[in-house]
Structures are given as C-alpha cells and as structure tokens.
Amino acid sequence: MTQIDQPVEVREGEELDVGAVDRFMKQAIPDLEGEPEIRQYPGGASNLTYQVDYDDRSFVLRRPPFGKIPKSAHDMLREARIMKALKPVYPYVPDIIAICDDHSVLGCDFYVMERLKGIILRTDFPKDFELSREDTRKLCLNVIDKLVDLHRVDPDAAGLDHLGKGPGYVERQIRGWSDRFRKARTDDVGDFEAVMSWLDEKMPEDVAQRVIHNDFRFDNVVLNPDNPFEVIGVLDWEMATIGDPLMDLGNSLAYWVQADDEGPFQMLRRQPTHRPGMLTRDEVVEYYLEKTGFSIDSFDYYEIYGLFRLAAIVQQIYYRFYHGQTKDKRFAAFGHAAQYLEKRCLRLIEASEL
Template structure:
C-alpha cells in the first residue's frame, strides 16, 4: 500500500468527514500524460510541525508541554475510534490476522535486507512469533503517527489542525499502531545510542514517558492489553527493519548518502535493545 498515491488520496477523502484533521483533497489525477504518474493535490496546512526539537521562539513550560503531548495522543485515540464501516473504509485492510501478517511481513523484509555486518534478529523474530497475540480490534490505523506528522495551530500550539502522511493507513490492530509510534518515543534519560535515533521532542520536560503514554492511551481508548511488551518490541523491530532497508542500499552502493553510513550500527543497537526487553519481559 505504501506510495500508492491514488489509494492514499481516496483513504483521505473517505476519512475526512469522520476525522477532520485529514487535509482536504483538491484533485486526484490518474492521467499519466500530466506528470507521468498518478498524483493528487491537497490543501496546504500552515502551522507548526515539531521535529527533533522545538523550533526557535517556540518554548513551552513543562505543564504546557504535557498538555500538548496529551492532545497529540488524543488525536490517535480519535482516529482509532472512527467508525470504519460508516466511513466506507471497512474493506481497506485484509481482515483478521493483522498481527500475524505484520510479524511475518516484517520478518521477511528484514531477512531480505540483512547485511553481513548486522545481527540476524532471529531471537527477536522467534520471540515475536511465539508471543503473538490475537488482534484486539480492527480499526483505522495511521501506521506512522509521530509528532512530525502532526500540524499544530500557529496561534494556539496546543491545537492539532492536521495529521499528514496517510500512505500506510489501513485497517489493523490499534495497539500495533501505538507500538509503532512508541518506537520513536525517546525519553531524556534513554541511553546514548537510542538518543541518536531521536527525531521528535519527546525528551522535553513535561513529555509523557512511554509507560504514561500507554496507560493514558488505554484509559482513553478502551483498547487494553495486560502487558504492552509485545507491542513495544514489535515497534522497535519494525523500526530496525526500516533502518536496515535503507542501510542495505547504502551498503551495496545504491545510495552514497553519508547519513546512512551509521544505520547498520543503529540496527545492531535496536537488536540489543529488543533482546534486553525480551529478557525483562514476563510474557
């Protein structure tokens, strides 16, 4: 489903009436004589997007940062409680078995992208396969929900006015979606190698911890698991595969971008982090 422009636009059009944070679609075009490919045009949302840190002249107290954080999580809860059938999106996914498909799919992708200088992740993949839960629900999920895909009102930075990048949206398990998001949720006291992967300001005073995010989300959404271990480790494994797929291209000379040179080290770190969480898990 990724990079299918027509699919993304049609999902956004269907979702917009139920989830107002989707940007308006202005036009959809499948006539390749125009640009040589399918494309769509959406409205431009003028606002604040938080990336690795707060922008210049954007300072919030710890109390206000917490308020912002809760509002962003609330919008994920809102998405997961959209009536997919009423929105005409109930056929978007492949039905039951989402968790199983994700573990199998990401495992296959890693094995195809592995390079000889990166660990094999076999312990992690075996654990995920062994501890795999049933789907807890079938809901609309974003699959890439992070601060840098959220647009804030420039006049009221606590207000979310848009959610971007819908190319991976589907019908799936909401806790898997939360696990994906938490893989990027790096706290101020996390160890150095993990800090190197930080791309959003979750280290700021006032930001919720990962545990607080999970507890708050479960309370607000009603989607619960006795333990979140599986979803946390899945999210980190998925991130490792994404990183490794990029590193594979660098390793084999398909890209020369020097930013990717350390991605193999990042994948190795994530394997060790997953292994440590597995040892600590009581599942």
C-alpha cells in the same frame, strides 16, 4: 514566523520537472497563474514531500522515493484515496486537490494536497517556541488524543472497511515485517532471528479492528501557529489501514525517546519527547488504555514489535543506500541504527515476563 514549518532547497537527485508540474497543476487548478517555485521538506525518509508555490498560493506534492522500491510500497494512489475517504470523519486529514496516475508527467504516481500552514515539531522545539513543563504536558496529551480519536473511527462509516483483511492482523504484521527484513538485510547488520522468533512465539490475538495510521508521530502532526496546543492536521497516511490499534501505538512508541533513555537511543530521536513535561512511554500507554478502554496484561509485545518494525523500515532504507540506489547521506548510518535496535529488542525480551 520562524516557528512555521518551512521547506528548503530540493536535495540533489530528487529534483522535479518544473515544467511538467506546472502543466499538471494548471490543468487541475485552472485559475493558477505564474510560474511555480518548488522546494522540498527536509523531514521524512520514505515518500518525498515538496511545496509548490504560485505567488501567494501554496500546495504540497507527494511522490514516492527515487530508486528501486518494493512493488507494493509507496502506493500514492492508495494514500490519497484513504485521505479522501477519511476526511469527513476525521477532520485532521488535509484536503486532496489532485491525483495523478499518468507516469508521463513525473514518471510515477503522485498527488497534490492543501498545505496546512503550521508548526511541525521535529527533533526539538523550533526557535522561539518554548513551553513550560505544564504546557508541554498539555500539548503532549492533545497529540495523543488525536491517535485515540483515530482509533475510535468506525471503518464501515468511513467507507474504509475494504482496507482490512479481517482478524489476524498481528500475525500478518509479524510475517510481513519478518519477510521484508530478511529481504532487505545487508551483510553488515544482525539477522534479528531471535527477535522474530520471539515475536512469532508470543503473538497475541487482535484486540480490535480499527482505522490505524501506522506512522503517528509528532513530526506528522501540524499545530496551529496561533494556538500551538491545537492540532490542525495529521500527515503521512502512506501506511494507514484497518488493524490492531495497540500495534499502532507500539509503532508510535518506537520513536518515543524519553529523557532518561541511553545515549544510542537518544541519537535516534526525531521528536521532542525528551522535553520536561512530556509523558514517558509507560505514561502514554496508561493514558491511552484509560481513554480507549482496551485492557491488556502487558505492553511488552507491542513495544518490541514497534522497535522491530522500525528496524525493518530503517533496514529497507539502508538497503537502497548500501546498493547506491539513493545518494541521501542521511541514510549512511542507518545500518548502525538497525544494529542498535536489535540489541534493544533483545534486552527487552530478556526482561519481559511474557
């Protein structure tokens, strides 16, 4: 079925040692036979995701990117342990099969999880996947509901309370992302100082302490190929933690490019939120607040924070490309993306009544 998400050939410079993977897999799963075929999923700009096939059995291997990376970033062991703890209370998490902290295998920490065979919506609907306006809206609401469900998880009951640092999440995020941006800035992008100053000055208190995903998007959601309205999985738990759920929603809406957005923002679109029937960002916020019961006067702060955080992430990736630490040509234009996001943040700040 062409709709089901498929891996492709491994990108140059991101090949895995097939023999090492095979030895590890057969030790972790003793009944495996044959030789593995390894391909790579093309999406994502952070951790690398590979499909490892043995005849009719498929697994997914996740490892950090190649090149110099921040010491605290791309913690694969943390990601895998969060997923294992969350699985009993949030069934959309894939099963973890094996975790490796022995760097003699692949030179890094990595983990292996079950492959969820389904549809992943990236820039647009896949071939032969067409929905009416009404069905697109139904799908959209079902996806948003999974974020709402996550924000209802009790961190204590999930055994994840240790991930949180208590009140002050908003402040820690602004301080942290500001520091990361400044360290990753290259000479060919703006300094974001006016944006960071505004975020610091207008900082709200945390609305709650909940389990948050921190990268919840359509291309991290797996749909049932036999019923594309049904979400069967949520992927990429790298940045999950305990924090303010409205900050999490702000992160998600930074990627939510709608049909009437200007051209430069359309060029950054990575999910089909422009399709007829998809909610607008304002509609998402209204629906989310109604479902969760959270009450705020304005979402401006969270929207601008989400765009700034996205710019910092983009800039961290561009920094590696700029300094020759990755050859992935997708990242060549990320400096221009950061430039645009600064302008967008400044326009929103100027229009805000906060």
